[in-house]
Amino acid sequence: MYKGVNDPFKIEFDSLDELADRISQVLECPVTIEDASHRLLAYSTHDERTDPARISTIIGRRVPEKVINQLWKEGTIPALLSSKEPIRVKDMNEIGLGHRVAISIWKQEEVLGFIWALEIDKTLTKDEFVLLKKAAESAKNKLLQLQTRKNKKEERFQEFFWKLLTGHLKNNEEIINHFHSLKITPAASYALLVFQFKENISAKEEQHLTYLLKTNQRLKIMLYTVDCNQFILLASADNMKNTIQELTQFSEFFIHKMKERYGVKDITPVFTNHYEDYSYVTHAYDETLEVLLIKNQFPNETKNIFTYQNLGIYQFFDVLLQKRKANHYENYTLKVLREYDQKHNSNLVETLDVFLSKDTNINDAAKALNVHANTLNYRLKRIAELGEVDFKNPNQKITLYIDLRLEKYHKI
Amino acid sequence: MYKGVNDPFKIEFDSLDELADRISQVLECPVTIEDASHRLLAYSTHDERTDPARISTIIGRRVPEKVINQLWKEGTIPALLSSKEPIRVKDMNEIGLGHRVAISIWKQEEVLGFIWALEIDKTLTKDEFVLLKKAAESAKNKLLQLQTRKNKKEERFQEFFWKLLTGHLKNNEEIINHFHSLKITPAASYALLVFQFKENISAKEEQHLTYLLKTNQRLKIMLYTVDCNQFILLASADNMKNTIQELTQFSEFFIHKMKERYGVKDITPVFTNHYEDYSYVTHAYDETLEVLLIKNQFPNETKNIFTYQNLGIYQFFDVLLQKRKANHYENYTLKVLREYDQKHNSNLVETLDVFLSKDTNINDAAKALNVHANTLNYRLKRIAELGEVDFKNPNQKITLYIDLRLEKYHKI
DNA sequence: TAAACCTTTGTAGATTTTCACAAAAGGTTC
DNA sequence: GAACCTTTTGTGAAAATCTACAAAGGTTTA
Numbered sequence: 046m047y048k049g050v051n052d053p054f055k056i057e058f059d060s061l062d063e064l065a066d067r068i069s070q071v072l073e074c075p076v077t078i079e080d081a082s083h084r085l086l087a088y089s090t091h092d093e094r095t096d097p098a099r100i101s102t103i104i105g106r107r108v109p110e111k112v113i114n115q116l117w118k119e120g121t122i123p124a125l126l127s128s129k130e131p132i133r134v135k136d137m138n139e140i141g142l143g144h145r146v147a148i149s150i151w152k153q154e155e156v157l158g159f160i161w162a163l164e165i166d167k168t169l170t171k172d173e174f175v176l177l178k179k180a181a182e183s184a185k186n187k188l189l190q191l192q193t194r195k196n197k198k199e200e201r202f203q204e205f206f207w208k209l210l211t212g213h214l215k216n217n218e219e220i221i222n223h224f225h226s227l228k229i230t231p232a233a234s235y236a237l238l239v240f241q242f243k244e245n246i247s248a249k250e251e252q253h254l255t256y257l258l259k260t261n262q263r264l265k266i267m268l269y270t271v272d273c274n275q276f277i278l279l280a281s282a283d284n285m286k287n288t289i290q291e292l293t294q295f296s297e298f299f300i301h302k303m304k305e306r307y308g309v310k311d312i313t314p315v316f317t318n319h320y321e322d323y324s325y326v327t328h329a330y331d332e333t334l335e336v337l338l339i340k341n342q343f344p345n346e347t348k349n350i351f352t353y354q355n356l357g358i359y360q361f362f363d364v365l366l367q368k369r370k371a372n373h374y375e376n377y378t379l380k381v382l383r384e385y386d387q388k389h390n391s392n393l394v395e396t397l398d399v400f401l402s403k404d405t406n407i408n409d410a411a412k413a414l415n416v417h418a419n420t421l422n423y424r425l426k427r428i429a430e431l432g433e434v435d436f437k438n439p440n441q442k443i444t445l446y447i448d449l450r451l452e453k454y455h456k457i
Numbered sequence: 458m459y460k461g462v463n464d465p466f467k468i469e470f471d472s473l474d475e476l477a478d479r480i481s482q483v484l485e486c487p488v489t490i491e492d493a494s495h496r497l498l499a500y501s502t503h504d505e506r507t508d509p510a511r512i513s514t515i516i517g518r519r520v521p522e523k524v525i526n527q528l529w530k531e532g533t534i535p536a537l538l539s540s541k542e543p544i545r546v547k548d549m550n551e552i553g554l555g556h557r558v559a560i561s562i563w564k565q566e567e568v569l570g571f572i573w574a575l576e577i578d579k580t581l582t583k584d585e586f587v588l589l590k591k592a593a594e595s596a597k598n599k600l601l602q603l604q605t606r607k608n609k610k611e612e613r614f615q616e617f618f619w620k621l622l623t624g625h626l627k628n629n630e631e632i633i634n635h636f637h638s639l640k641i642t643p644a645a646s647y648a649l650l651v652f653q654f655k656e657n658i659s660a661k662e663e664q665h666l667t668y669l670l671k672t673n674q675r676l677k678i679m680l681y682t683v684d685c686n687q688f689i690l691l692a693s694a695d696n697m698k699n700t701i702q703e704l705t706q707f708s709e710f711f712i713h714k715m716k717e718r719y720g721v722k723d724i725t726p727v728f729t730n731h732y733e734d735y736s737y738v739t740h741a742y743d744e745t746l747e748v749l750l751i752k753n754q755f756p757n758e759t760k761n762i763f764t765y766q767n768l769g770i771y772q773f774f775d776v777l778l779q780k781r782k783a784n785h786y787e788n789y790t791l792k793v794l795r796e797y798d799q800k801h802n803s804n805l806v807e808t809l810d811v812f813l814s815k816d817t818n819i820n821d822a823a824k825a826l827n828v829h830a831n832t833l834n835y836r837l838k839r840i841a842e843l844g845e846v847d848f849k850n851p852n853q854k855i856t857l858y859i860d861l862r863l864e865k866y867h868k869i
Numbered sequence: 870t871a872a873a874c875c876t877t878t879g880t881a882g883a884t885t886t887t888c889a890c891a892a893a894a895g896g897t898t899c
Numbered sequence: 900g901a902a903c904c905t906t907t908t909g910t911g912a913a914a915a916t917c918t919a920c921a922a923a924g925g926t927t928t929a
Contacts, residue, residue: 287845318789354789358852361773364776367776368776372747390926404849404854416877419918420876422918427875433699433730443770444772446855819887828907829908834888835905839905874927875924876924882917882918884918885916888912889911893909894906896903897904
């Protein structure tokens, strides 16, 4: 329809929807505008032609995760994030995506959002690419407005979240009201997640994090914040059958993506089981911090443990250590074995440690020690003799297991 | 040889041996004199006829334990302890004891010792019984002298022992010298034992204790003392292959005898493993006191535990309990299983408890639960499923074991 | 340096444990 | 009351663990 003159978008628009319609009119194809997290901001309605991906996006008010994933893999999003030029995407039928052209909306060096134009029955010309660039320029101001508004909202979220975490809000009902006043729907049950990074989290990384969170559709995030090297989330645990299992999967996914897309390594995830009472968030936060503390102390031993519940004996490691120190206690068995080891240049203590860690399974332990099963058997007999251990007594074994771990910690 | 006149023992004797010979001459049979603990004090040498029991007594300078035991069982010693009259003992070939007559030596209401006269080839007449009574009267003074000398020595022992227990002697060498100056040979390795009574230990009971200790030949006691309701021993651990096992046996024996012979019940034994360094006695004492403390707190759980080492998790039961209470923690698995038990009228929690207590041995646990091994297997699979337990993970098992015990204690 | 002792590894048979499957008993649901 | 689920027990074969014993290499001791 529309042909020519300089900039058809240099007029005031009341809303982004109006702009979307205008672009659609000018380019003669359906148009959608997204923010940087692929949430739908506006879409044209004059043109009724569309494709399944666009329908899902409009229905869900966000681009489906599998579409985003595909666009990452295939290079479109990385390209949009590094170039201000329009980029053409070929159709991908397996995810319901037809031919289209996209352009990113920039403010200085930051991407604020994207405009998508579907090439149904037509292909955009070079001139139309120039027009699209101009449309992106026009969208920028509207997006900036949105962003400042969002930032203000974010700030209020953050303040609320920190109050929650630090125990300034004591009553569940009061907290629920707070949620509502911020226009957040509190889930019936929630879980707290903390991702700990090697270094303090930069502004750039924070963007990546929130991007990943907002584009993932596995976990409903209610609140999130950053504290030095920790990224803290309050997520809904509704509809989770096995919270820990599902959160473990999510963490794996999250860590994998952070590495794959942004090259960020060494993220330690930690989370809680699900709770219902929001006044418990403070406790849940303490719990995660304690898990992190312990994981930092025993990285190898706890590398597959992410919850307080699964810490096992590491739950009470601090009090045990305290008790042992206060009592000047020395485990008789370990003392004897250590003396023997020193004198005969053997390694009975290590043998015992591995044996107990492998759940007293001779074969597994022998493999881990790189010795013959009979060798291990012989050593265990020796250990039982010298250290006066009864391997049939769980109480004794537990004490040994604990003391071994305590002493290992002591040495570090 | 000798016949008649009033009292053939009313002359001064230089030594007990002289008296023994004199009695032997008068009664025309071999004679031995023992103290209240059946230690040999003197024996006649003029008469060469004897029996195996007497030979062992003279060789070992004490009456063999099995002879003492037999004399208790068969009633001779109880009779001697309650009567001032001579008592005849029939031969007991199984312990090498020939016919003999015995009499106790008294000072007021206390037995100081015994005189034994062997009836080889002859039987003592009533007149000779009267003579024996007079002999016992004569022996009394000599024994009293011995006893006061012994008492003074005892006092010095006690002082030394308390210094040791309370940490007033810090250096091993210094302590060894103290031992030597008291004419005690310090063992290369020692163990400390404490027997706790229900009530404070009376003077009478103290006598019984020391009697039992001195007549038993299983344990070499270096020092002993009494403190309120506690009887404290320092014993040699030389030649002990498995100290704890041997001391457990000794304790059983000791407690059994105290009950059998004197009707004293409810004695709680506690002891240490063997140590070499005598400056460690103080710590060993603290250790035993702590075991007693814990045993008083958890009498059922710890009724078969006598050493700090074997307390296992009960070593830190108090801090664990505290920690759990402070954290409002609930074990997820146990919660789920308990709910299931209630709903389906099953007993998965008990099953798990027994299984873990029996060191995860299916057969033992099945026997204890009175079910088929396959039943137990089935239940365990159920438990693993419902409670999300991995029975190959020692950390999880330990936590369950501990939490089960903590909760059991809570309920009582 | 030889003898004695400790340690590792291998072999082989006995013993235990594990596992899959089937039958039956008891309970619940429709 | 049939259909279904859960639980218990039994059977037998496969897998594992345990045990005894022997050989060999290393270290310590007299």
